[in-house]
Amino acid sequence: MKKLKQVYLDYNASTPIAPEVREAMLPFLEKHYGNPSALHFEGVHGKRAVENARKQVSTILKCQPSEMIFTSGGSESNNHVLKGVYSTFRQKGNHIITTTIEHPSIINPCKYLESIGAKVTYVRVDHFGRVNPNDIRAAITKETILISVMHSNNEVGTIQPIKEIGEIAKEHDILFHTDASQSVGKVLLDVKELNVDFLTIAGHKLYAPKGIGALYIREGIDIEQLIHGAGHEGGKRAGTENVVFAVGLGKACEVGNESMEQNEHVRALRDYFWQQLKAHFKDMVTLNGHPEYRLPNTLNINFTKRIGQDILTTIPQLAASTGSACHSGEVTLSPVLKAMGVNEEEGKGAIRFSLGRYSTKEEIDYALSLIKQGY
Numbered sequence: 001m002k003k004l005k006q007v008y009l010d011y012n013a014s015t016p017i018a019p020e021v022r023e024a025m026l027p028f029l030e031k032h033y034g035n036p037s038a039l040h041f042e043g044v045h046g047k048r049a050v051e052n053a054r055k056q057v058s059t060i061l062k063c064q065p066s067e068m069i070f071t072s073g074g075s076e077s078n079n080h081v082l083k084g085v086y087s088t089f090r091q092k093g094n095h096i097i098t099t100t101i102e103h104p105s106i107i108n109p110c111k112y113l114e115s116i117g118a119k120v121t122y123v124r125v126d127h128f129g130r131v132n133p134n135d136i137r138a139a140i141t142k143e144t145i146l147i148s149v150m151h152s153n154n155e156v157g158t159i160q161p162i163k164e165i166g167e168i169a170k171e172h173d174i175l176f177h178t179d180a181s182q183s184v185g186k187v188l189l190d191v192k193e194l195n196v197d198f199l200t201i202a203g204h205k206l207y208a209p210k211g212i213g214a215l216y217i218r219e220g221i222d223i224e225q226l227i228h229g230a231g232h233e234g235g236k237r238a239g240t241e242n243v244v245f246a247v248g249l250g251k252a253c254e255v256g257n258e259s260m261e262q263n264e265h266v267r268a269l270r271d272y273f274w275q276q277l278k279a280h281f282k283d284m285v286t287l288n289g290h291p292e293y294r295l296p297n298t299l300n301i302n303f304t305k306r307i308g309q310d311i312l313t314t315i316p317q318l319a320a321s322t323g324s325a326c327h328s329g330e331v332t333l334s335p336v337l338k339a340m341g342v343n344e345e346e347g348k349g350a351i352r353f354s355l356g357r358y359s360t361k362e363e364i365d366y367a368l369s370l371i372k373q374g375y
Helices: 019-030 041-061 074-088 104-115 133-139 162-171 243-258 262-284 308-314 335-339 361-374
Strands: 068-071 095-099 119-123 144-148 175-179 198-202 213-217 285-288 298-303 325-327 330-332 350-354
Touching: 019 243, 041 068, 041 198, 041 213, 041 243, 068 074, 074 095, 074 104, 074 144, 074 175, 074 198, 074 213, 095 104, 104 119, 119 133, 133 162, 144 162, 162 175, 262 285, 262 298, 262 361, 298 308, 308 350, 308 361
Parallel strands: 095 119, 095 144, 144 175, 175 198
Antiparallel strands: 068 213, 198 213, 285 298, 298 350, 325 330
16 A cells, blocks of 8 residues: 655644754764763863854854853753742742743743742733733732743744833843743844843754753843752753754754745745635634734644544644643643633634645645545
8 A cells, every 4th residue: 555645734843853953963973972071082072062052052042152051941941940030039029920821831830839939920812812011011010020921822823022021021120031942943033132031942843853952041140050960051050961962953043043034935835825724614714823923834723613633633644733632522622722712612623733944835735635635
């Protein structure tokens, strides 16, 4: 039997490792094995590689290399900021502001901090999944020590007004963090323009391996370490540097920075996909997320009167995702869509299609044919 063709449209969940990234990593898999902290020739090799990678990562954010530390991924970076700020500035205040649509690596650490004395305000978003900066301003109290708002949402792709929120944070002398895991490499980012003090990067959303991430910490800010040990990463994060993966993330950022214009091609494919679905299904499909302030690769739509997972189950050749959960036959609406006020019956039919650097029109056309059959 002829093997079925497969189409991968789940880039927001994880990207493949780019060929350029793989090539950059190979020497450190095959021969350069020294500990970067060692003073001999092999250690020097590793140290230079890590510092070059740090420079590559800093370039995509337009910051100084000394402001970047490598982590194990987005979850560690987010935990480092939330727990580090709370631990360091607990005497100043105990209030944190975030939103109702954050990733679990923000929501769950916040719930943990609440269990040990923190007060957390979860600001609501509008029907497009966008927070109103004035609502952030209204949530500020004398006890507020941190605001954390994701740059773009992983499910619907909505981009938040980070610059405006950052200005509010500055006015009130409050530290500001953004989780940009989904945004890096897809849209231009400048930490100074965004007015952020911390910014999270996750490697596997950026054509680098899983298990590597980075955290921007603005110069002059010192927060408690999440991982204690020897004085790696400028004393900010203990643990022998993961040279291989750091090199991979560095190269991924370099490639992403140099190929930013490819995102317009991805946007065109995404819009073509949506137009074709709309033309065929008409009012049986509706869009989730902001029509304008949205990542160029993300398309989250509701298939009316259907269950999103049921559709995907009938077309195993297509890799996409749904935020809804199914337990004992009951379908639970995605927390993000629920926070956006999406009708429950409608939202159960939601599917997220996320395109990437290697998506083609041929793949989109094939996906369209599969969806039409599966519906």
